[in-house]
Amino acid sequence: MNFNKTQKMTKAMNSSRLVALAGSILTLVQILLLVSENDGICFNDGCEVIDSLTTVPPVFFNIGGFFFFQAVFWGIWLAKQRRERMQYVNMLLLAGLAAEGVLVSFQYFIAQIFCSYCLIILALVVLLNVLGGLRHILTGVAVFTAVIIGFSSLQFTEAKSTFMDRLDTGSFAVLAGQNSEQKRYLFFSSTCKHCENVIESLREENNCTIRFNPIDEITDFPLQKVQKTASYSTEVNRKSLKSMGINQIPVFLTVDQSGFQVIKGGGHIKSYLQKNCVPQEAAPATDSSIDLFSPTDSDLLLPGLDDSCLTDTDCEDPDLVPATK
Numbered sequence: 494m495n496f497n498k499t500q501k502m503t504k505a506m507n508s509s510r511l512v513a514l515a516g517s518i519l520t521l522v523q524i525l526l527l528v529s530e531n532d533g534i535c536f537n538d539g540c541e542v543i544d545s546l547t548t549v550p551p552v553f554f555n556i557g558g559f560f561f562f563q564a565v566f567w568g569i570w571l572a573k574q575r576r577e578r579m580q581y582v583n584m585l586l587l588a589g590l591a592a593e594g595v596l597v598s599f600q601y602f603i604a605q606i607f608c609s610y611c612l613i614i615l616a617l618v619v620l621l622n623v624l625g626g627l628r629h630i631l632t633g634v635a636v637f638t639a640v641i642i643g644f645s646s647l648q649f650t651e652a653k654s655t656f657m658d659r660l661d662t663g664s665f666a667v668l669a670g671q672n673s674e675q676k677r678y679l680f681f682s683s684t685c686k687h688c689e690n691v692i693e694s695l696r697e698e699n700n701c702t703i704r705f706n707p708i709d710e711i712t713d714f715p716l717q718k719v720q721k722t723a724s725y726s727t728e729v730n731r732k733s734l735k736s737m738g739i740n741q742i743p744v745f746l747t748v749d750q751s752g753f754q755v756i757k758g759g760g761h762i763k764s765y766l767q768k769n770c771v772p773q774e775a776a777p778a779t780d781s782s783i784d785l786f787s788p789t790d791s792d793l794l795l796p797g798l799d800d801s802c803l804t805d806t807d808c809e810d811p812d813l814v815p816a817t818k
Contacts (some may be wrong), residue, residue, distance in 0.1 A: 501802065503573075509624045510569050516562035516617045520555045523610070526550040526814050536609040541736045543600060543608045558614060565621060583629055589618045590633050593638030602645060660746075663729035664704040665711050666719040671700045677755035678704045679762070680730055680744040683711055684807040687759035687800045688743040692716060694763050708728040708742065708804055734804060741801040759800035 519534070526533045533540065533551065544551050545664050564585055572579040593615045624631040660678055681688035692715055695703070705719070708730050713720075734744060737755060745756040745765060756765050802808040 496787045502576075504761050505624045505626070506569050506573060506579075509621055510566055512617055512620050512624070513566035513569065515561045516614065516621075517559055517566060518713045519613070520559040520562060523555045524548050524552055524559060527555065527650070537607075538602070538611050539604075539608040541738055542606050543604055543611065544736065546604055561585070562617075565589075571617070583625055586618070586622050586625060586629070587633060587636050590622050591636050591640050591799070593618050594637045595644060597642035598641055601722040602796040622649075647673075659729055660706060660733060661704070663706045663726050663733065666705045666714060666716070666721045666724050667715065668695060668699065668701075668703045670702040674749065676704070676748040677701055678706050678746040678748075679705050680708060680734060680742050680746070682707060682709045682742055682802070682804070684709070685715075685742050686808065687802060689715070689745050690800075691745075691759050691766075694766060697771060699766070699770050700772060703770075706733075731804065740804050742804055743801070748812050757801060 516607075523533050527550075535541070540551075553700045565582060568582040568585065572582055596611060597615060600611065619633075623630055638724070639779075664678070670744065679688075679691065681692065692705075695716060705714075707725070710727065710729055734740070734742075739755065739757065741757060743757075743759055743762055745754070745762040756762050
């Protein structure tokens with residue numbers, strides 16, 4: 494009887510080491526990708542949204558994850574020699590599960606979108622705790638549930654408000670209008686002819702309050718009726734576009750109680766403005782919008798348009814606009 498129990502425990506420990514090794518390899522690959530400034534492993538837009546809402550760079554989270562999985566891997570190896578050491582590994586596993594509870598709560602209650610890579614890491618941590626046996630599973634469920642309940646009882650500044658506050662710091666100027674219930678941001682550059690066409694269209698009567706968020710320094714602005722801000726950050730605007738997986742301009746972002754909408758391309762933006770901001774005219778509604786905090790596939794974003802410029806390319810001459818993917 495004791496032999497069978499020992500054999501099962503040995504199999505569970507071997508399986509746990511394999512899971513810990515897989516977690517180590519995965520987090521190490523992610524670290525190398527991030528350090529080399531490449532896109533990390535992710536299968537949805539959630540990772541970029543989560544990264545944009547945290548103050549700690551994602552590479553540090555992965556470094557912590559790598560050391561966690563390594564500690565579990567070598568801790569189990571040492572526990573094979575002296576079984577009483579396994580209690581320290583179990584404590585480490587519960588700590589990892591508690592940390593994952595915080596991250597899952599943040600994604601659900603604050604960001605309102607899940608990061609696919611984060612869920613893979615969560616699955617590995619959960620599997621490690623499951624392999625610890627029934628008693629450990631019950632303890633893990635209690636810890637994870639307590640963290641979720643505790644997190645849900647706290648009040649945090651909503652991610653939407655945080656995102657908007659950051660966008661406001663990137664505003665170069667504000668065009669005041671009668672309709673200020675919905676916040677609107679136009680991302681543009683000084684070398685984008687299509688952006689200039691959109692801005693020129695705002696010389697007409699306009700009821701919307703619009704904030705202008707450039708991705709480069711602005712020395713000359715065609716609209717005289719705007720109120721310029723004391724300072725603005727082009728870096729904030731570039732990072733905001735990157736966090737949404739967007740590499741082209743102009744981009745028009747609208748924010749209201751129902752969520753976020755992104756409209757890309759000069760033609761679609763001008764159609765939106767004609768319908769929603771110019772009282773006398775109307776235009777067909779654009780379907781080029783996404784909810785920033787709803788799980789979406791990347792193919793829901795409109796492909797590159799003829800009336801857009803890449804964020805890292807000057808395209809003052811519309812005939813020289815590069816093709817986008």
